[in-house]
Amino acid sequence: MAIEIERKFLVKSDEWRSLASGELYAQGYIANEAGKTVRVRIVGDRGYLTIKGPGKMGGARPEFEYPIPIKDAQEMIETLCNQPVIEKTRYKISLGELIWEVDEFHGNNQGLILAEVELTSEDQEITIPDWIGAEVTSDRRYFNAYLAEHPYQEWGIN
Amino acid sequence: MAIEIERKFLVKSDEWRSLASGELYAQGYIANEAGKTVRVRIVGDRGYLTIKGPGKMGGARPEFEYPIPIKDAQEMIETLCNQPVIEKTRYKISLGELIWEVDEFHGNNQGLILAEVELTSEDQEITIPDWIGAEVTSDRRYFNAYLAEHPYQEWGIN
Numbered sequence: 001m002a003i004e005i006e007r008k009f010l011v012k013s014d015e016w017r018s019l020a021s022g023e024l025y026a027q028g029y030i031a032n033e034a035g036k037t038v039r040v041r042i043v044g045d046r047g048y049l050t051i052k053g054p055g056k057m058g059g060a061r062p063e064f065e066y067p068i069p070i071k072d073a074q075e076m077i078e079t080l081c082n083q084p085v086i087e088k089t090r091y092k093i094s095l096g097e098l099i100w101e102v103d104e105f106h107g108n109n110q111g112l113i114l115a116e117v118e119l120t121s122e123d124q125e126i127t128i129p130d131w132i133g134a135e136v137t138s139d140r141r142y143f144n145a146y147l148a149e150h151p152y153q154e155w156g157i158n
Numbered sequence: 159m160a161i162e163i164e165r166k167f168l169v170k171s172d173e174w175r176s177l178a179s180g181e182l183y184a185q186g187y188i189a190n191e192a193g194k195t196v197r198v199r200i201v202g203d204r205g206y207l208t209i210k211g212p213g214k215m216g217g218a219r220p221e222f223e224y225p226i227p228i229k230d231a232q233e234m235i236e237t238l239c240n241q242p243v244i245e246k247t248r249y250k251i252s253l254g255e256l257i258w259e260v261d262e263f264h265g266n267n268q269g270l271i272l273a274e275v276e277l278t279s280e281d282q283e284i285t286i287p288d289w290i291g292a293e294v295t296s297d298r299r300y301f302n303a304y305l306a307e308h309p310y311q312e313w314g315i316n
Binding site for chain 2: 001030031033036038049051053062064066068071072075076079080
């Protein structure tokens with residue numbers, strides 16, 4: 001098991017766009033209950049199965065991830081996940097020692113852009129780039145598993 | 159994906175005991191919703207993660223199974239599965255072309271013994287040994303995921 005410690009932010013400007021190229025992600029959820037999620041993800045021609053446990057304040061969350069055959073991932077996404085699944089382009093941006101992952105959502109989550117940064121400890125000090133907006137680490141609405149069931153375009157805030 | 163086609167029966171006598179030696183299984187459920195189950199299993203020093211989709215009449219059920227590190231399986235069973243998990247001894251018995259799996263449950267499912275046989279098609283004709291009792295293929299109470307939440311010893315029929 002890895003413990004994933006992550007902080008998540010809204011993105012307030014487009015300055016990050018010149019810094020990276022993106023890759024298309026599709027992901028669905030086989031289960032989402034009691035803080036536990038079972039996720040199937042396709043990135044290019046790679047498939048992954050990921051189990052996450054309940055998160056804690058501060059952003060730490062147990063995570064188990066396994067590569068699986070792309071064909072299995074496609075079948076699970078088509079037959080075992082609620083539709084439509086999450087589609088987003090993920091941009092990875094190296095700044096100092098950190099890698100920022102900017103997710104630009106598509107489909108019925110179009111309009112939402114989130115930035116995540118993975119930390120080595122919960123109290124790690126980080127430099128926040130200018131294009132980063134409000135922190136939403138503990139706001140469950142921005143969990144991908146929540147967005148899969150309650151897409152951003154249905155929030156009524158746009 | 160495999161399609162698992164399985165018939166399940168009660169066991170009505172002890173004649174099967176001389177036919178096989180058993181192996182201890184421990185298994186818990188990370189998720190059990192809408193006919194989909196996510197199971198973690200430990201057999202000896204091997205760990206497995208198994209996703210099953212909704213079953214159909216006749217016993218066919220989509221199944222995806224992956225070996226995982228034993229340490230991951232132990233951590234998931236301890237931290238992500240409802241307690242107590244299912245413990246059983248599984249005996250594999252070859253009879254003709256078929257392999258019968260007899261599960262003798264322990265802990266709070268003690269007293270329950272089930273026999274399963276995997277088929278290659280839903281209409282495959284099989285020879286039923288004398289020690290096999292009533293068929294329970296479609297009776298959800300005998301699903302291991304159900305037994306994990308509603309142990310046999312609490313059924314009030316013993």
